[in-house]
Structures are given as structure tokens and as C-alpha cells.
Amino acid sequence: MPERAKPVADLDESEAVGELTRLADALTAHDLAYHQQDAPTISDADYDTLKRRNLEIEARFPELVRENSPSQRVGAARAEQFSPVEHGVPMLSLDNAFSDEEAVEFDARVRRFLRADAEPIAYTAEPKIDGLSASLRYEKGALVQGATRGDGRVGEDVSQNLKTVADIPHRLKGSGWPDVxxxxxxxYLGHDGFAALNANAEAAGQKTYANPRNAAAGSLRQIDPKITATRPLRFFAYAWGLLSEPFAQTQWEALAKLKAWGFQTTPQSQRVVGPQGLLAAYREMEAARPKLAFDIDGVVYKADRLDWQSRLGFVTRTPRWAIARKFPAERARTVLEAIDLQVGRTGAVTPVARLRPVTVGGVVVVNATLHNADEIARKDLRVGDTVVIQRAGDVIPQVVEVVLAERPADAVPFEYPTHCPCPLHTPLARETTASGAETVVRRCTGEFACPFQRIEHLRHFVGRRAFDIEGLGEKQLTAFYERGWMREPADIFRLARDEDRLTELRGSDGYGETSITNLVAGIDERRKIPLDRFIFGLGIRHIGETTSLALARHYETVETFIKAGQAAAQQRPGADYLALSTLDGIGPTALEAIIAWARTKPDVLVPAQASMDERLRLSIPKINSRARQALVDLFGDWATFEAAVTKAAGQGPGDDFLELATVDAVGVVAARMIAEFFGEPHNRDMVTNLAAELREVQAVARPKTDTAVAGKTIVFTGALEKMTRDEAKAQAEGLGAKVSGSVSKKTDLVVAGPGAGSKLKTATDLGIEVITEDEWLALVAG
Incomplete structure (x- = not known):
């Protein structure tokens, strides 16, 4: 709803009530997903945004604060499978700071409250470990109970599970600890432990975890402690709850005593003084983060003197004497450990950064795109560099910049390989445009002889948006390729009826009778496929889902589409025509007008001293100023232009190619890709073989024109709760709408679920109508 983004200052009381209700529902759902199910549905940053908005509304309307407000609780209620544990002292959450200004203001608030204008305030600055909070009760030095935080007052009894964690002493060392x-x-889980846990889970066909925090929480909540014991869990101690007697005068002293009693404490912690000390500690922790063996998502500042902590006390559910300074949610520093080349299904070679693992936006990032060789050279990326990476939403992580101050002395410039990393080591060639200009893209010249391209092509074919064949992932495809069983898509369907190979497969590579039955069933189920998925599955360059759907609706049957592709292959335009047709600013109408002029060259009165732009305007009046400028930039003078377009006019495509190019959402470039694809004998054979293995290629229904959303451009953003994003897209397109991935002035409607971020803001700024998922379902139902 648009009012969700309405500034708090502009809300009236009735709107505030509605907003607080919505925020309470959303935050409760996210708390359950995070704390009980270990499966968060939004990033920490988005969660913090919702929580902060709730606090701002309550601050403006204090009379609307309810007992069950999200601001009055910590975490979520305990899971029912564990016994309750009431904490002797509540385990509260910390307030957050996101900038230098907020950190400085924290110090100012502490000083104002203590009236300590003259005396500098000392703090501890401790890394904020991204794990699962736990409380350990010791009586006379013996561990008697362990619990999770739960809702802050009542947690879950996971004593036996916590006793399996190697860093947790069953009996305290030394002396001087309180009786209770x-x-x-x-x-938490370290990076190496997390990687090993996920690798073992994947090999066993079990669930893997998105990040170490989820993995630690899931491991600690196992019903069987024997399972927890197999997980490489670690523990850092940094605080205490109920005490039978004081044991320290400062936080710094307390950390030293915890370590002496046998606990691990964070070695990166430090004692600092004043606001400048807070800021310096943050910078140091940010720089150290890439080199740590575990995840941190910020720094926790605590007033060092415990008597001052006591005086400062609490506000609502957070202490006044501590605050968490968080790192930017979508950025992090890490170390560039290697640069590898990744070969795509079309032969495009993309450099990939292999990174020291770091959690960004709730996901562990180990790889990031480097785009191309020119980008590596521009940023002067070197193996061993500390780099800043960025991940926003579902965008592939990318390297933003190099931290030059931390570059190793022995780092050397990266030399981009000249040959493909495949076993053939075929040369890499720069891709050229239709006009012959080189691009930044380098391609392996081995084409389908290159095993990487074959495997990528097969992976694309079985992918969720193409043939969506269950049980055939990268691991299985690679294994079958190495056995020599799969070289083209038709081989997948041949395997399902090859009893000799299925017999050989039984008992090997983890395949039992059930696995083979399921694999065959998954393959056979896809012998019936819609035409748009068939086209998309072919993996033709520049032919995405939208273009595949347009082609399927236009040609209706697989036979007609194949015939059209083969005919277009025989009617491809020449290089000069293509150079003209792909020129930026020259659309179909302008191209038609230029070619028509070149073929007839009608007499037009043009002043002798006219500029080329003026001659174009008078000679070909149908082309606009942008097209004229593109022609002037390319050809420079009238004689060169006339000679080139006269040549291009003699290289025009045939009618079948033109029909292909004029299909909605196709165009000349995509038509050329289809024609080139069908121009290769091995591609024609591949398509023929595939079609022979299928039972039916279904026609695709034409879009409706009589619905409430027909002809409109729709954007879905945030978390959809009643359908998947793919289901929503299919539903909208089936009703005649176009679904876009970004919001612009051309967008007609935005459907926003919980956690909607920048797209919702853009829509609000542009005045575009925004509705909820429920409102969308009501709209399309009526």
C-alpha cells in the first residue's frame, strides 16, 4: 500500500494504528522465521528498517504503544519441543547505530545521563558475533543448565546440546567465580566449519544452510544431542546474567575473568575512550573482518564501568549503556584469494573472484563477478587484495573497489589468460558487433567441442525455467557427461529408456532403486512441454523467457517455429545491412525508410552547402533527429553514407527473417541469433533429435485482452506469501500483463509484499499505484 512509505510525521492517528498493526504482524512473522525456524525471509537491514519505523511511530503516538508491541519483546517465543527456562535476568537486545553520527550521539547520551561532562567515558568495543545467543548457568563452578534467549524472558532448555560444544567448560577453571x-x-560456526557442514549435508542430500548463523541455530536446536555433537559449534563468552555476588568492577576486567575461568573471549575486543575511540575501534574491526575465521556483523560498544552500567539502566527493552554499531548490510570487506574463468553455455568467458567467505545481506559470499578483462584492468585487481564487495537484494555480488592501503607488497597485476581453461585450451577471441567493432566480451572459440559449454548448455536445459527436470543437478550432469552418456538434450530422454545404463547406474554414485525410479519419472514427465519452455531450453543467445513466450505465441507449433528458424538461416542479411540495423538510434521504421531511399534515391532539392544532417532530414523525412545523429556519427559525410546504405540495401533479409524480426519482443539482433543457431548443422540435428524424444510440445495460449490488468506493466517486490514469484509472473502474463523486474515511469502497478525496499520507494516517488498481494488477488479474481 502507498501509505506504508508515508513519512511518520505525516501520519494521523488512525493511519498510525493501521501501521502499527501491520508492522506488529510482519515483525512477529519474521521473528518466528528467524528465531524458531532458523529460516529468515528478509535481510537484517530490512528487518531493522521495519523495527525502526515501529519505534518512530510509537515515539510520535506514545498512547498507541501496546503490551504486545514488537518494541516490548526480544526474539520470539520458545519452540514447543524444548522445555522452558526462565532467565534469572532477562536477555535483552541492543539498540542499533548505523553511522558515525549515531555512535557519537550514543556517547553524548551516556555523558548527559551521567552528567559526566568533564570525565572521559571508557568503553569496551567488542566484535558483534553473528550467531545464536545462549545462557549458561553455573552453580559452584559446575554447568547445570543451558538455554537459548527465546523471547528474552523465557528461553529453551538445550542443556545437553550446549554440553557438546567444545568451548563451553562443564566446570569452571581457577577460582573467584560466584556460587551462582x-x-x-x-x-557460532566458523567459516571452515560452516563450509564442511554444508558440504556434508549436500553430499547426503540434506538441507544446506544459507549462512553460519542459521546453521548454528539449527544445530543447537536438534532434538538429539548426538547430532549437535557432530556439528563444529564454537562459543564466545561476553556477558552474564544472574549473579550471587559481583565479580568485577569493569566490563574489561569481567572479560579477563571469563577467559581465566575457561571461556573463549573475542581477542579483537578492546578498551577505548571517548567518541573518537569508538570510531577508531569500528574502523579497526571493519578492517579486521575479512581476516577473521568467523562472521561478525558489527561492533558492540559498552560502558566499561559496571557501576555506570547500573546507573544507566534500561529504556524499554534495551540497555542505555550499550549499543550495536552495525556494518553496512549489503557491503563487506574480504580478501581476493584467486581469479578464475567461468565459461558459459554460449562460450562467453567471465572472470570470477574467489573470495575468503564473508556474510553479506544474510548470505555467505565466496564468489563475485568481475565482469570482464577490461574491468579487472580498470580496477587493477590483484590476488591477495582486500576488496569491498557489494550485494543488494538478489543481485550477484560484485567487487566495488580495492582497499589499496592493505595491498600486499608482493601482489602483482593480473594477466588475463589468452586461452580457455577447458581441456582443449582453445584460444579466446573478443566478440565483435555487426559493424565489426570489438566488445569487452571474450569467447571460447571451441563452441560445443568445449566441455564447459556443453555442460552449461545441459544445465540451462534442465533448469527450473526451461525443462525443469527433477534430479538432474550440476553434480549429476557432470557425472553423466564424464561417463559419455550426455552430450545433447536428447541424451537425457534416451537415458530414461536405456536399461543397460540404468542397470549400470544402480548402486553407483548413490543411486538406489528409488532414486532411479524418481529420475526416470522426472525425465518422462517432461516429454510433454509448452512451446515457450522448449524454445527457452534451446539456449539460443539473446532468447530469454519473454522472447521465447512471444515466439511461441506467434508460431504456435514447434514444427512451424523450427521451419521458420531454418528458413531465416537461409535469408540472413549481410554484414553491411546488419551494421546499419544494429546502430543505436536506428529502429525498424528508420531502417525501412533508409533502405527504401537507398533503393529508389528520389530527386530532392537540397542546398549545395547543406550539412549531412540537413541532407538526411530533407532526403529521408521519416527518420528522427536521433537516427540522423547516429548516421552522422558513423559515416561522417554524405558520400560515405550513400555508398554504405546502397550496399546494405542489396544485402537485405528475406521475408521469413523479416517476419521473425518483427515478432513482438524479438527484433533484428535476436532474429539474427536464431538464424545463426539454425544455420549450424549440429544445432539443427540437436533440435530434431530432441523433438523426436518428446511426446507433445504444447501450444501457448495467447494473452487475454479483456482482464483488469491486460496491457499493463506489473512489478512484484518484497516477499509474496500466497504464491511464488514465478507463479505470480505466470498469472500476470496469462492475464495479458507484462511483468518487469524494475520500476520506471512505464510501470502501471506495483504489488508489494513484506520487506519491499527500493522498488517500493521508487514507485512511491513516481506516484505509481502500489497494492498488497491480497489486493492483487482480489483484482485478478474480479
């Missing part, structure tokens, strides 16, 4: 003490800290 609740030691608090964070259960």
Missing part, C-alpha cells in the same frame, strides 16, 4: 552465575555469549 549465568554466563552469556554466542554460539
Amino acid at each position: 552465575i549465568e554466563v552469556r555469549g554466542e554460539v
Whole structure:
């Protein structure tokens, strides 16, 4: 709804009530997903945005604060499979700071409250471990109970699971500990442990985790402690709850005593003084983050003197004496450990950064795109560099910049390979445009002889948006390729009826009778496929889902489409025609007008001293100023232009190619890709073989024109709760709408779910109508 983004200052009381209700529902759902199910549905940054908006509304309308407000609770209620544990002292959450200004203001608030204008305030600055909070109760030095935070007051009894964590002492060392003490800290997984856990889970066909925090929480909540014992969990101690007697005068002293009693404490913690100390500690922790063996998502500042902590006390559910300074949610520093080449299904070679693992936006990032060789040279990326990476939403992580101050002395410039990394080591060639200009893209010249391209092509074919064949992932495809069983899509369907190979497969590579039955069933189920998925599955360059759907609707049957592609291959335009047709600013109408003029060259009165732009305007009045400028830039003078377009006019495509190019959402470039694809004998054979293995290629229904959303451009953003994003897209397109991935002035409607971010803001700024998922369903139903 548009009012969701309405500034808090502009809300009236009734709007505030509605907003608080919506925010309470959303935050409750996200708390359950995060704390109980270990499967968060939005990023920490988006969650913090919702929570901060709730606090801002409550600050403006204090009379609307309810007992069950998200601001009055911590985490979520305990899961029912564990017994309840009431904490002797509540485990509260921290307020957050996101900028230098907010960190400085935290110090100012502490000073104002303590009236300590003259005396500098000392703080501890401790890394904020991204794990699961736990409380350990010791009586006379013996561990008697362990619990999760739960809702802050009541947690879950996971004593037996916590006792399997190697860093947690069953009995305290040394002396001087209180008879009763609740030691608090964070259960976490290091990067190596997380990678090993996910690798083992994937090999066993089990669920993998998105990040170490989820993995740690899932491991600690196992019903069987024997399972928890197999997980490489770690523990850092940093606080305490209930005490039978004080044991320290400062936070810094307390950390030293916890370490002496046998706990691991974060070695990166430090004691600082004043606001400049806070800022310096943040910078140091940010720089150290890439080199740590575990995830941190910020720095926790705590007033060092415990008597001052006591005086400062709490506000609502957070302490006044501590705050969490968070790192930017979508950016992080890490180390560039290697640069590899990744070969796509069309032979395009993309450099990939292999990174030291770091969690960004709730996901562990180990790879990032480097785009191309020119980009590596421009940024002067070198193996060993500390780099800043960025990940926003579903965007592929990318390297933003190099931290030159931390470059190793022995780092050398990267030399881009000249040959494909495949076993053939075929040369890499720069791709050229139709006009002969080189692009930044380098391609392997081995084409389908290159095994990387074959495997990528097969992976694309079985992908969710193409043939969507269950049980055939990258691991299986690679194994079958190495056995020599799969070289083209038809081989997949041949395998399902090849009893000799299926017999050979039984008992090997983890395949039992059930696995083989399911694999065959998954393959056979896709012998009936819609035409648009068939076209998309072919993996033709520049032919995406939207173009595939347009082609399917235009040609209706697979036989007609194949015939059209083969005919277009025989009627491809020449190089000069293509150079003209792909010139930026020359659309179909302008191209037609230029070719028509070149063929007839009618007499037009043109002043002798006229500029080329003026001659074009008078001679070919149908082309606009942008097209004229493109022609002037390319050809420079009238004689060169006339000679080139006269030549291009003799290289025009045939009628079948023109029909292909004029299909909605296709165009000359995509038509050329289809024609080139069908111009290759091995591609024609591949399509023929595939079609022979299928039972039916279904026609695609034409879009409706009589619905409430027909002809409109729709954008879906945020988390959809009643259907998947693919289902929503299919539903909208079936009703005659166009679905876009970005919001612009051409967008007619935005459907926003919980966690909607920048797209919702853009829509609001542009005045575009925004509705909820429920309102969308009501709209399309009526």
C-alpha cells in the first residue's frame, strides 16, 4: 500500500494504528522465521528498517504503544519441543547505530545521563558475533543448565546440546567465580566449519544452510544431542546474567575473568575512550573482518564501568549503556584469494573472484563477478587484495573497489589468460558487433567441442525455467557427461529408456532403486512441454523467457517455429545491412525508410552547402533527429553514407527473417541469433533429435485482452506469501500483463509484499499505484 512509505510525521492517528498493526504482524512473522525456524525471509537491514519505523511511530503516538508491541519483546517465543527456562535476568537486545553520527550521539547520551561532562567515558568495543545467543548457568563452578534467549524472558532448555560444544567448560577453571552465575555469549560456526557442514549435508542430500548463523541455530536446536555433537559449534563468552555476588568492577576486567575461568573471549575486543575511540575501534574491526575465521556483523560498544552500567539502566527493552554499531548490510570487506574463468553455455568467458567467505545481506559470499578483462584492468585487481564487495537484494555480488592501503607488497597485476581453461585450451577471441567493432566480451572459440559449454548448455536445459527436470543437478550432469552418456538434450530422454545404463547406474554414485525410479519419472514427465519452455531450453543467445513466450505465441507449433528458424538461416542479411540495423538510434521504421531511399534515391532539392544532417532530414523525412545523429556519427559525410546504405540495401533479409524480426519482443539482433543457431548443422540435428524424444510440445495460449490488468506493466517486490514469484509472473502474463523486474515511469502497478525496499520507494516517488498481494488477488479474481 502507498501509505506504508508515508513519512511518520505525516501520519494521523488512525493511519498510525493501521501501521502499527501491520508492522506488529510482519515483525512477529519474521521473528518466528528467524528465531524458531532458523529460516529468515528478509535481510537484517530490512528487518531493522521495519523495527525502526515501529519505534518512530510509537515515539510520535506514545498512547498507541501496546503490551504486545514488537518494541516490548526480544526474539520470539520458545519452540514447543524444548522445555522452558526462565532467565534469572532477562536477555535483552541492543539498540542499533548505523553511522558515525549515531555512535557519537550514543556517547553524548551516556555523558548527559551521567552528567559526566568533564570525565572521559571508557568503553569496551567488542566484535558483534553473528550467531545464536545462549545462557549458561553455573552453580559452584559446575554447568547445570543451558538455554537459548527465546523471547528474552523465557528461553529453551538445550542443556545437553550446549554440553557438546567444545568451548563451553562443564566446570569452571581457577577460582573467584560466584556460587551462582549465568554466563552469556554466542554460539557460532566458523567459516571452515560452516563450509564442511554444508558440504556434508549436500553430499547426503540434506538441507544446506544459507549462512553460519542459521546453521548454528539449527544445530543447537536438534532434538538429539548426538547430532549437535557432530556439528563444529564454537562459543564466545561476553556477558552474564544472574549473579550471587559481583565479580568485577569493569566490563574489561569481567572479560579477563571469563577467559581465566575457561571461556573463549573475542581477542579483537578492546578498551577505548571517548567518541573518537569508538570510531577508531569500528574502523579497526571493519578492517579486521575479512581476516577473521568467523562472521561478525558489527561492533558492540559498552560502558566499561559496571557501576555506570547500573546507573544507566534500561529504556524499554534495551540497555542505555550499550549499543550495536552495525556494518553496512549489503557491503563487506574480504580478501581476493584467486581469479578464475567461468565459461558459459554460449562460450562467453567471465572472470570470477574467489573470495575468503564473508556474510553479506544474510548470505555467505565466496564468489563475485568481475565482469570482464577490461574491468579487472580498470580496477587493477590483484590476488591477495582486500576488496569491498557489494550485494543488494538478489543481485550477484560484485567487487566495488580495492582497499589499496592493505595491498600486499608482493601482489602483482593480473594477466588475463589468452586461452580457455577447458581441456582443449582453445584460444579466446573478443566478440565483435555487426559493424565489426570489438566488445569487452571474450569467447571460447571451441563452441560445443568445449566441455564447459556443453555442460552449461545441459544445465540451462534442465533448469527450473526451461525443462525443469527433477534430479538432474550440476553434480549429476557432470557425472553423466564424464561417463559419455550426455552430450545433447536428447541424451537425457534416451537415458530414461536405456536399461543397460540404468542397470549400470544402480548402486553407483548413490543411486538406489528409488532414486532411479524418481529420475526416470522426472525425465518422462517432461516429454510433454509448452512451446515457450522448449524454445527457452534451446539456449539460443539473446532468447530469454519473454522472447521465447512471444515466439511461441506467434508460431504456435514447434514444427512451424523450427521451419521458420531454418528458413531465416537461409535469408540472413549481410554484414553491411546488419551494421546499419544494429546502430543505436536506428529502429525498424528508420531502417525501412533508409533502405527504401537507398533503393529508389528520389530527386530532392537540397542546398549545395547543406550539412549531412540537413541532407538526411530533407532526403529521408521519416527518420528522427536521433537516427540522423547516429548516421552522422558513423559515416561522417554524405558520400560515405550513400555508398554504405546502397550496399546494405542489396544485402537485405528475406521475408521469413523479416517476419521473425518483427515478432513482438524479438527484433533484428535476436532474429539474427536464431538464424545463426539454425544455420549450424549440429544445432539443427540437436533440435530434431530432441523433438523426436518428446511426446507433445504444447501450444501457448495467447494473452487475454479483456482482464483488469491486460496491457499493463506489473512489478512484484518484497516477499509474496500466497504464491511464488514465478507463479505470480505466470498469472500476470496469462492475464495479458507484462511483468518487469524494475520500476520506471512505464510501470502501471506495483504489488508489494513484506520487506519491499527500493522498488517500493521508487514507485512511491513516481506516484505509481502500489497494492498488497491480497489486493492483487482480489483484482485478478474480479
